[in-house]
Amino acid sequence: MKVRRFPSDSLATVYVAAVVEELMSRDPHPVLGLATGSTPVNLYRQLVDFHRQGLSFSHVTTVNLDEYVGLPADHPQSYRQFMFDHLFSQIDIPLANTHMPNGMTLDLEAECDRYDAILETHPIDLQILGIGRNGHIGFNEPDISLKTRTHVIELTEDTIRANARFFDDASQVPTRAITMGIQSILQAKEIVLMAFGRDKAEAVKRSLSGEVSTDVPASFLQMHPNVTFVLDEEAAGHLEGGGAVGLPHWPLSSGANGRP
Numbered sequence: 001m002k003v004r005r006f007p008s009d010s011l012a013t014v015y016v017a018a019v020v021e022e023l024m025s026r027d028p029h030p031v032l033g034l035a036t037g038s039t040p041v042n043l044y045r046q047l048v049d050f051h052r053q054g055l056s057f058s059h060v061t062t063v064n065l066d067e068y069v070g071l072p073a074d075h076p077q078s079y080r081q082f083m084f085d086h087l088f089s090q091i092d093i094p095l096a097n098t099h100m101p102n103g104m105t106l107d108l109e110a111e112c113d114r115y116d117a118i119l120e121t122h123p124i125d126l127q128i129l130g131i132g133r134n135g136h137i138g139f140n141e142p143d144i145s146l147k148t149r150t151h152v153i154e155l156t157e158d159t160i161r162a163n164a165r166f167f168d169d170a171s172q173v174p175t176r177a178i179t180m181g182i183q184s185i186l187q188a189k190e191i192v193l194m195a196f197g198r199d200k201a202e203a204v205k206r207s208l209s210g211e212v213s214t215d216v217p218a219s220f221l222q223m224h225p226n227v228t229f230v231l232d233e234e235a236a237g238h239l240e241g242g243g244a245v246g247l248p249h250w251p252l253s254s255g256a257n258g259r260p
């Protein structure tokens with residue numbers, strides 16, 4: 001895995017936006033795997049800026065990692081609404097090309113199958129990830145075993161508490177979500193995990209240098225040949241030699257994507 005560390009989250013975000021633009025310019029039909037949450041908000045803002053400067057998304061397909069169960073698509077905190085507000089409504093992507101799990105369906109099992117079929121017909125070229133403080137990716141929460149494909153998950157107390165900041169109070173946070181599974185994430189050709197802030201430092205350290213373990217779902221990324229962790233100094237703060245501002249970027253080992 002490669003680690004790119006930046007003095008600030010804004011510089012890190014510009015780097016990731018450039019990775020996205022580079023894929024979009026070389027691939028006639030790129031498939032982007034997208035995340036929600038606070039981490040990618042500035043990435044989407046940057047991509048909207050690129051669009052205003054002439055970058056077209058008309059040839060792009062997106063698949064999102066997850067969606068809450070039980071929130072209507074137009075609920076202000078649904079991930080569909082989040083993606084619409086932060087990205088889709090501000091670029092020229094056809095909405096028909098934007099895929100999310102439907103958390104409102106009565107038959108959640110059929111919905112998981114439907115989403116897996118979408119992932120099969122739209123293999124992900126570049127998956128953008130955030131990371132939970134407990135090491136979750138998508139909503140693959142720490143557990144005694146992890147599911148490979150799209151599934152319904154009970155969110156942990158820690159995740160519900162962390163996400164309560166977006167709701168009026170914690171009792172309104174849905175307790176279940178539909179999420180892509182670990183194997184679907186690992187099938188992406190390239191993965192960029194973004195992590196900012198000291199809250200993420202321990203999860204980042206355990207993912208990069210701990211054992212591959214279902215206790216830290218992001219540690220499974222160690223099994224992928226083309227992953228880059230894009231960190232600010234705080235999120236890198238628990239890595240060996242971490243914390244100091246202004247250190248050069250630190251590749252832990254060479255990645256396979258050919259970027260320096």
Ligand code: F6R
Nearest residue numbers: 035036037038039130131132138
């Ligand atoms: C959201 C998702 C989650 C978040 C993670 C970090 O689609 O997949 O794994 O990336 O919970 O959330 P933030 O960025 O809000 O700290």
